[in-house]
Amino acid sequence: MDDTRTLRFFNRGPSPVARLVFFSVLSLLLLFVDSRFQYLESARKVLAVMIYPFQRLTALPGEALGSVAVYFETQETLLTENTQLRQQHDADAAQLSQLQAILAENAQLRVLMDLKGRVDYPMQMAEIVYVERDIFKRKLLVNKGSQANVMPGQVVVDDFGVVGQVTRTYPWLSEVTLVTDKDHSVPIQNQRSGLRAVVFGSGDINEMALRYMPVSADIVEGDVLVTSGIDGTYPPNLPVAKVTRVERDPAYPFARITCEPLAGVDRHRALMIVSGLPELPERPEAAVEPTAEQERAKKRFKRRKP
C-alpha cells in the first residue's frame, strides 16, 4: 500500500488513537479558553496578520469581476441612470433647501433653550473585504483596523441606517457583527411614539425581533425604530429597523413583533464607521447599605466617646 517507504519494524510514534485523544483534548482546551477568557486574542492577531495577504488574494477574483462588469455597462444603461440621478438630484435639492431652513431654525431654538448642540460624530469610510464564510454567524470584515484607530464597540452605519458593531480589530482589518446576528441587541426608540425598547437580531439576514413588549405596547406595522442613544454606545437617532408584523395574541404575555433591518445589511461594499462616541457623565453609584462591620465600628466609637 504505502509504496514509497522502506519496511520498518518499529512503531511510527504514537498510535492514531493517542493522537486523536491528544489533539481533541488540545482543541477542547483551546475552545474553553477562547470562549471564556481573552488570552488568545494576541495569538489570533499574529496569525491573522500572517494569513492577511492570502485573504486579500482570494478577494481579488470577485473584485475583478465587479470591475469588468462596470467596464461593460452599456451606454444606454448609463444614460437612463444619468436621467434618473438628475431627477433624484432635483428632488433632493428641493428637500435640502427645506432641511437647511429647518436646521437653522433648530440651531436657534437650541441656543434659546440653552442646550448643547447635537454632537457631530466623526466617521470614517471602510470597505467590505469579505463576508463571513461561517453560515452560523452574521459578520463582515472591513478594510480598516486598529492602524486606523478603529476600536471594538464602534458602530458601523451605511446610508440607510445601522449595519452593526465592530467586535474585534486586527491591524488592517476589523470584524463587524451585523445587527441581524443572533442575540445582538440594539437599544431603540420608536420614532412615532417615542417608546423605548431593545431590538434583537434573529440570525436571519432580513429579520429582527422586538422582544418582551407588552401586548398593549404602542407599536404598529410600518413604525421606524431609531437608536435611542441611552446606552452611550450607539449615537442617537440612527435608523435601525422597520416593523413588518405585529401579532397580539392574548394567550401570551408579550406581543410578537417582527422587524426588518433598514440598512442594506447584505447589499453594500462601502460602510461608515462612527469613530467618536458621545462622552456621557459617569453613572452615579448606587447608595451602599452600611455593612454590619461598619455598624459595629460606629457603635464602638459612640460608646468610647463620652
Add this chain to the structure above:
Amino acid sequence: MSNGYAKDQEFLLPANTGFIVFSLFVAVMLNWLPWHGWALALRPDFVALVLLYWCTHKPHRIGIGIAWLVGIFADVADASLFGQHALAYTVLAFGGIVLHRRVQMFDLRQQSLHVFPLLLLSYGAYAAVHWQVRGFVAWEYFLGAVTSALLWTPMTLLLQALRRPRRDPNEL
C-alpha cells in the same frame, strides 16, 4: 467508472511534500473565496476533502497533527472559536487514517459512500461545538457534507491524474 479505477494496476508518482502542501494551499484558497448565502451553505469543504484524500492515500505523511494545524488557520480565517475547525479536522483525519485500507479497496463511487459519514462526523463536531457555545444549530450547514461527498470522485480523479507520471515525449 465502476471498474475503470483499479488502484493496484496504476503506477503513481511518490507524492512529494511540495505537491501535498500545494494541494492543501489551493484547497484553503478555495475555501476562503467570498462565498455568500446559499452558495455558502452548499459550499463543499475543500480543505476537509483534500485532507481526507491525503489521510487515506498517504496516512504516514499527512496525519492528525497537520489536520489540526490547518484547522487552527481555518479558525483564524473564519473568526470561529480557536479549536472549532481544529477539532472537526482532527476527527476527520482520524477517521481517514483508521479507514484508509478499507476505503482504498472500493471504487470511487463506493468510496464516496464511505467518505460521507466521515464528513458528516466532522461537520457534526463543528456544529456540536457551536451548539454548546451559542445554543443553536443552522441545519442547512450539513448540506455542505453532501456536496463535499459528491465532490470526492472528481477531486480524487484530479489528484490521481496529477500524480500519474507524464509520458516521456522522446520515448519510442
